[in-house]
Amino acid sequence: MGFERNIVRKGLAFVVVLNALPATAAPPEPLVVTRLSDPDPNYVPPPSERTLARRSAEADEAATISAAMQEFGQALGQAAMAQQRAVEERCRSTDASSASSEDRLAWEAACRYLRR
Numbered sequence: 799m800g801f802e803r804n805i806v807r808k809g810l811a812f813v814v815v816l817n818a819l820p821a822t823a824a825p826p827e828p829l830v831v832t833r834l835s836d837p838d839p840n841y842v843p844p845p846s847e848r849t850l851a852r853r854s855a856e857a858d859e860a861a862t863i864s865a866a867m868q869e870f871g872q873a874l875g876q877a878a879m880a881q882q883r884a885v886e887e888r889c890r891s892t893d894a895s896s897a898s899s900e901d902r903l904a905w906e907a908a909c910r911y912l913r914r
Contacts, residue, residue: 866910885908888908889909
């Protein structure tokens with residue numbers, strides 16, 4: 799308890815000292831406004847040979863990565879559909895009315911909002 803009071807006293811003393819100090823701020827910096835030329839927003843610079851070589855290498859990598867990502871996405875989609883079908887089949891095969899209260903609550907949590 800004494801430690802907390804000591805911290806509060808020191809904090810209040812610090813705030814009082816800060817408020818008592820004169821406010822000294824650095825002088826404001828001058829605002830410099832420079833007019834820039836208005837570039838053509840539709841201008842696209844011609845590609846250099848270096849950027850063309852880099853783009854072709856990136857295109858080869860991107861094609862390989864794109865195919866791998868597409869296969870991965872298909873595998874995920876198939877797994878999700880298989881899981882959804884398993885849940886739907888389990889919900890259709892289980893009779894909720896003849897089960898115990900715990901089983902019925904578990905069935906409702908899993909199957910109540912599935913479209914039939």
